[in-house]
Amino acid sequence: MLHASSGRVVIVGGAIMGSFSAWALRQAGFAGTITVVEKDSTYQHSSTALSAASIRTQFGTPTNVQMSVYGAEMFRHIKTVFGDEADIGYQEKGYLILGGPDDVAERIAAAEMQREHGADIIVLDPLELSARFPGISVDGIGLGTFGAQHEGWFDAWSLLSHVRRAARQLGVDYVQATVTGFETDDAKVAGVLLSNGARMACDFCVLAAGAWSGRLVAPLGIDLPVVPKKRTVFSFKTPFNRSNFPMLFDASGFWVRPEGKDYIGGIQPPPETDADSDGDFEPQFELLEDAFWPLLATRIPEMEQLRLQRAWAGHYEVNTLDHNGVVGAHDELTNLIFATGFSGHGVMHAPAVGRGVAELITSGSYTTIDMNALGWARIRNSTPLVETIVY
Ligand SMILES: Cc1cc2nc3c(=O)[nH]c(=O)nc-3n(C[C@H](O)[C@H](O)[C@H](O)COP(=O)(O)OP(=O)(O)OC[C@H]3O[C@@H](n4cnc5c(N)ncnc54)[C@H](O)[C@@H]3O)c2cc1C
Secondary structure, eight states: OOOOOSSSEEEOOOOOHHHHHHHEEEEOOOOSSEEEEEEEEOOOTTTTHHHHOOOOOSSSHHHHHHHHHHHHHHTTTHHHHHHOOOOOBOOOOOEOOOOOOOOGHHHHHHHHHHHHOOOEEEEEEEHHHHHHHHEEEEEEEOEEEESSSSSEEEEEHHHHHHHHHHHTTOOOOOOOOOOEEEEOOSSSEEEEEETTTOOEESSEEOHHHHHHHHHGGGGGGGGOEEEEEEEEEEEEEOOOTTTOOOOOEESSEEEOOOOTTTEEEOOOOGGGGOBOOSOOOOOTTHIIIIIIIIHHHHHGGGGSSSSEEEEEEEHHHETTTTSEEEEEEEEESSSSSEEEOOOOOOHHHHHHHHHHHHHHHSSSSOOSSGGGGTTTHHTTTOOOOOOSSSO
């Protein structure tokens, strides 16, 4: 692959993926110019700002497990990375993922694979679950898997603020503008076109535009299957109160976790109401009554009493091929580097992706985590890297 330690890098999208890519480039010694083009410096509609900001190592794909462990190690040592003032409120309280009786064999095998890649996953049978997590009904449950380390939640906005500030201090330039298109020349992206009429010449272009990524490169004839899917988060109060309650994923599909003194949770909409979202950020309140609340009250009876405080919706940048990120260079436009498509797990993976992007640009290959499995080739060949643990 093309690589360079200087030249001009333009990054499209300045939230968590774009900012970690920019910062990591400087960390890797890239001496050229780095410009991050971000259309909205308030980030109000970015997935990063609207996410549930949680991190898990329980994935079905080894690369994802490794990227999570890498991210969690950074979160644990955030002051070493970004200075004594840095605080992202990282709470390492684990994910508890419940499965039905039919899931037991597959989930035990997945836990073994996750442990091989640095995760610390404990398998709990229903009796052990009840003892360790009182208040959770184990009716219909075959097992739970719990991440005793490297899993929890944090403040994504603080993380973005720290990495952005650090990138700026290292001479990364943030420009507020909308990228409207690309100019190509001899199998390369030669320039990035902006809504203000400007053209930014580049030697490398990093695509980190989140849920907007697929649409942005479509005019180049690139069929990147990354689309926006709306996901709603409910924030509520409940008398249920247990210390060290984890991030819980129920076998029925809902998730819930503590957020300060309250809880947040959600559930994916059924496929028939899950059309691609075109700038729609209205919370899907019907999901609360129709799905989330009844399922929550069944699993945690003391949560039947809840008082909704607020709700918000953001967009997952869903890779419809396989729900995995797309990282690495395009095969024809060889200086176009993807860092997108993480389908609901991009904040936790941004530190690793940033590092990977920086390694590709400065040395032409991965030296820390091998992310080739996430590359463009599988998209081109329609050979999915299926992620089985998707929420
Ligand atoms: C409700 C919800 C819950 C989630 N929970 C989690 C979680 O618990 N853990 C986790 O790891 N992940 C979670 N995610 C997913 C995570 O938020 C995303 O994977 C991650 O934020 C993607 O980061 P990004 O920088 O690629 O995209 P974004 O944060 O969306 O940033 C893309 C940026 O590109 C800019 N942009 C777009 N088009 C252009 C253009 N043409 N010109 C210039 N700028 C442009 C946008 O303004 C935006 O700021 C969740 C997402 C949602 C919506």
